[in-house]
Amino acid sequence: MSDQLLFQPSAAAVARTHINAAQYAELYERSIKDPDGFWAEQAKRLDWISFPTKIKNTTYEYPNVSIKWYEDGVLNVSANCLDRHLATRGDQTAIVWEGDVPGTDDKVTYRQLHERVCRFANVLKANGVKKGDRVTIYMPMVIDTAVAMLACARIGAVHSVIFGGFSPDSIAGRVNDCGSKIILTADEGRRGGKTIALKKNVDEALAKVEGVERVIVVKVTGNPVNMQAGRDVWYEEEAAKVDADCPPEPMNAEDPLFILYTSGSTGKPKGVLHTTGGYLVYGSLTHQLSFDYQDGEVFWCTADVGWITGHTYIVYGPLANGATTLMFEGIPSYPDASRLWQVVEKHKVNIFHTAPTAIRALMGAGSEFADKHDMPTLRLLGTVGEPINPEAWLWYHKHVGKERCEIVDAWWQTETGGHMIAPFPGAIPTKPGSATKPFFGVQPAVLSPEGKLQEQTKAEGVLVIKDSWPGQMRSVYGDHERFVETYFSQYKGYYFTGDGCRRDEDGYYWITGRVDDVLNVSGHRLGTAEVESALVAHPKVSEAAVVGFPHDIKGQGIYCYVTLMAGEPSSDDLRAELRNWVRKEIGPIASPDFIQWAPGLPKTRSGKIMRRILRKVAENDFGALGDTSTLADPAVVDDLIANRQNKP
Numbered sequence: 001m002s003d004q005l006l007f008q009p010s011a012a013a014v015a016r017t018h019i020n021a022a023q024y025a026e027l028y029e030r031s032i033k034d035p036d037g038f039w040a041e042q043a044k045r046l047d048w049i050s051f052p053t054k055i056k057n058t059t060y061e062y063p064n065v066s067i068k069w070y071e072d073g074v075l076n077v078s079a080n081c082l083d084r085h086l087a088t089r090g091d092q093t094a095i096v097w098e099g100d101v102p103g104t105d106d107k108v109t110y111r112q113l114h115e116r117v118c119r120f121a122n123v124l125k126a127n128g129v130k131k132g133d134r135v136t137i138y139m140p141m142v143i144d145t146a147v148a149m150l151a152c153a154r155i156g157a158v159h160s161v162i163f164g165g166f167s168p169d170s171i172a173g174r175v176n177d178c179g180s181k182i183i184l185t186a187d188e189g190r191r192g193g194k195t196i197a198l199k200k201n202v203d204e205a206l207a208k209v210e211g212v213e214r215v216i217v218v219k220v221t222g223n224p225v226n227m228q229a230g231r232d233v234w235y236e237e238e239a240a241k242v243d244a245d246c247p248p249e250p251m252n253a254e255d256p257l258f259i260l261y262t263s264g265s266t267g268k269p270k271g272v273l274h275t276t277g278g279y280l281v282y283g284s285l286t287h288q289l290s291f292d293y294q295d296g297e298v299f300w301c302t303a304d305v306g307w308i309t310g311h312t313y314i315v316y317g318p319l320a321n322g323a324t325t326l327m328f329e330g331i332p333s334y335p336d337a338s339r340l341w342q343v344v345e346k347h348k349v350n351i352f353h354t355a356p357t358a359i360r361a362l363m364g365a366g367s368e369f370a371d372k373h374d375m376p377t378l379r380l381l382g383t384v385g386e387p388i389n390p391e392a393w394l395w396y397h398k399h400v401g402k403e404r405c406e407i408v409d410a411w412w413q414t415e416t417g418g419h420m421i422a423p424f425p426g427a428i429p430t431k432p433g434s435a436t437k438p439f440f441g442v443q444p445a446v447l448s449p450e451g452k453l454q455e456q457t458k459a460e461g462v463l464v465i466k467d468s469w470p471g472q473m474r475s476v477y478g479d480h481e482r483f484v485e486t487y488f489s490q491y492k493g494y495y496f497t498g499d500g501c502r503r504d505e506d507g508y509y510w511i512t513g514r515v516d517d518v519l520n521v522s523g524h525r526l527g528t529a530e531v532e533s534a535l536v537a538h539p540k541v542s543e544a545a546v547v548g549f550p551h552d553i554k555g556q557g558i559y560c561y562v563t564l565m566a567g568e569p570s571s572d573d574l575r576a577e578l579r580n581w582v583r584k585e586i587g588p589i590a591s592p593d594f595i596q597w598a599p600g601l602p603k604t605r606s607g608k609i610m611r612r613i614l615r616k617v618a619e620n621d622f623g624a625l626g627d628t629s630t631l632a633d634p635a636v637v638d639d640l641i642a643n644r645q646n647k648p
């Protein structure tokens, strides 16, 4: 091993782990040499109505990309997350809920959750939902949201969960794209002491969408909302009309389970499609092994269920494993920066999982908030969503983990369904800032940007994956060609992740961030093209170019160059107006940090915007602008530098 900062697994982690270092090496090799044998064996962790005889049937060959796992298997995801646990752990807590308001909490056992899911499933059926129908879920972090997801899975409906921070326009686009006729929402959500007008946002969205026949509203805050007769119904009233007997629908392993929209480098967000069997095998296996989850432990992932992390590591992975999973409605800073640590102590959390942006924000608030709490039950800390800087990793290790907890930095994506590169606790020594080694069945490779395979261990370039794994997305909903073009056309024969990486002399992977036009703002994925199209939709804007810049807390911030319509005066008021406009078009997560008025954008003679230059100006790195002589008007650059924004 190199002499970089290296943390050996603790003796406690080694003693308890499911997989030790030798087993990791042996099983990893087997998973690559004999994927059929390995993944057939892993499939046994689920209950199948009909066990698959065909295991892997995948090709990355352009343009005939096709991905199928367990294709003749039959199972039901909700039965795997609920019914099969009833005999052994019916009275065990399945979900612990901690409310935004300190002191509010709730919990459900597996038996209660099963009953609630069956009832919700019958409500869906009574409202016309059939197998294969798409159901949009725009709900806050309450137990009923997990119930709604599982209810869809129970009857074979395909859910599309939309994060509660997205705007009416974003909802409308997603509802339209998947042709969903039904929306599940709540009156309002709570977050950080504020309420979020979920139903009102749905109403605004539906003014722009045809074909939605039913909106089912769950009561959360109880504040009055508008109910449109004939379209909107209260969940509680519907639930009173049905019973709680709902047999799970037998599903083929390749039947769709859910769609989750995510941003790419071009165009509108794509509907990432995940299917039933492979997703659940992979989600439950990674949940068990990457966190070394052991029976009876309390597992807390702070993500929102509106993101993939919430799907796989709040709902499906933990529940398939019969775990106790914690759902938190609030935010790390409310009422103050000790909230997460109070919740850890209150619910005796063993495994805690959050994002680097939260760690950096809490670190900035002062270590005393974490230092006040011993958190004796904690034994493992996860970090996911963006590269973690070593300072934040070390702070997390010291102040939260008290130098006693393993740290698992897991790299993965909406597209991958579950963790791809992460240290097996108790088996793989960690290095702050590195996601370390691949999970079973995952074959990462490093290519030069031109596509040359870097065979030597120490390498740097773009990160691709050589072959399929069961949790991989199957398609872009309604647009298989876009799937093939986005992920398999640039580097033939590989899945292209969109990330850059470095592999060190020990074969450890260090993710360096996106190499495409995708931003990662506080762990949220956002396409620069989405922000640009929101800006140019404003009547006073003629052109816009958006780039990311390094941000201490958010990881990346949003820097916008805006050219106004001829004769339109610029002002700080207009800046504020545009910022609000983007929030309204996309949602608060897309709020620009900087808006710079740019009378001209740096373009090549063929009219292509040179983003490289815009990025350098935003980063305040004028020495590295590179060759500007190919620009149609090189003077534009001087103006950009002279007017660079350094205050919001």
Ligand code: WTA
Pocket (backbone or CB within 6 Å): 262, 307, 308, 309, 383, 384, 385, 386, 387, 388, 409, 410, 411, 412, 413, 414, 415, 435, 497, 498, 499, 511, 512, 513, 514, 520, 523, 524, 525
């Ligand atoms: C980034 C979130 C470094 C990466 C699960 C990826 C990370 C994108 C890590 C996917 C990590 C995620 N270290 N970067 N541990 N985890 N990323 O789809 O750029 O919301 O491509 O999935 O987040 O974001 P997504």
